[in-house]
Amino acid sequence: MDASxxxxxxxxxxxxxxxxxxxxRRFYRRSPTGAEGFSSYESSVIIKNAERMGKLVAIxxxxxxxxxxxxxxxxxxxxxxxNMEIQNPR
Numbered sequence: 001m002d003a004s005x006x007x008x009x010x011x012x013x014x015x016x017x018x019x020x021x022x023x024x025r026r027f028y029r030r031s032p033t034g035a036e037g038f039s040s041y042e043s044s045v046i047i048k049n050a051e052r053m054g055k056l057v058a059i060x061x062x063x064x065x066x067x068x069x070x071x072x073x074x075x076x077x078x079x080x081x082x083n084m085e086i087q088n089p090r
Contacts, residue, residue: 004072012065018058022051 029036038044 002072002075004068004075008065008068008072010065011061011068015058015061015063015065018054018061022054022058026051 026036029038031037036044038047
């Protein structure tokens, strides 16, 4: 197994998991009327900013994971084409 494949899968799963966790916390924080409930103004500001940063980190992890997987597929195709050239010299 290539390192790029493992890193790609790990980054993709971590990014998707982080987005799921943040969205789930936001969903369960809402009241039946749709308003988010916080214990204080300070916690509201801190939590919202932390969630914003977390979502940016999650997006970066997802993009990084996709790039690693794309890199792995390009390496695999290059290796396969080299094997074909070696087997079928012209």
